[in-house]
Amino acid sequence: MSIGNSPADDRPTIGRALQQARIDAGLTVDEVSTTTRVRIPIVHAIEQDDFTRCGGDVYARGHIRALARAVGLDPAELVERYDAEHGGRPEPTSAAPLFEAERIRPEPRRPNWTAAMVAAIVAVVGFVGFTLFSGDGKEAAKQPVARDTAPVKPSPSTAPSKPADPKPEPSDSAIAAAPADKVTVKMTAENGSSWISAKDHNGQLLHEGVLKEGDSKTFTDKQRIDVVLGNAGAVKLFVNGKEINDRGEVGQVQRLSYTKGDPQAG
Structure with a gap:
């Protein structure tokens, strides 16, 4: 407008x-x-x-x-x-000082991992050499080394299990099979935008705002849902999987209430 x-x-x-x-x-x-x-x-x-x-x-x-x-x-x-x-907008503040501060910020020093790895290897080699030339090394050299060891078979408990099948994501078509023990209301703006609101049976607000053309909202409660349509003729309404045709005209404000037994005739 x-x-x-x-x-x-x-x-x-x-x-x-x-x-x-x-x-x-x-x-x-x-x-x-x-x-x-x-x-x-x-x-x-x-x-x-x-x-x-x-x-x-x-x-x-x-x-x-x-x-x-x-x-x-x-x-x-x-x-x-x-x-x-009222005099227009104020002039924006220049961002040059911010970029200047970022440019002169020193780079953090990174650890020298290569030197650390070399030092670790030297330490391991020195320890092995010391062990070979000590008395413990001689005793260890006299012991026979076992050969032809049979491979260990994995037990049934360690066998990899088959991954569980992923659960399918619910789709919008699920509203056609709305549960009988609840009330489900779906609103879709088809002929323009409309202000809408929805409350549960306790009066708690579920949603309120402008539903833009092409958008949809779905609400579920175990007893009752109260809705307000600011532009009723622009909204396509489904209650418990059935379309409501007498929802109102374009530009008309409608306040409606539905339970899990509605509508009696779809």
């Missing part, structure tokens, strides 16, 4: 554009605040074009981007208008 089709003097303000887009999307301030994590008083202030409560230009730009995405507006256009009305 764009807000730049009319002349500059006739365009709504940033706050008014965000407020109107939220109303058109059928969203409340509480729902937008939960989705964007922008506190409710700040959402109200921005919709009144009061950016003093944001805590600075950096936070104001971030709040404008988050609110614009939640209601379907172009964030870049609104941030550009904010910069034009």
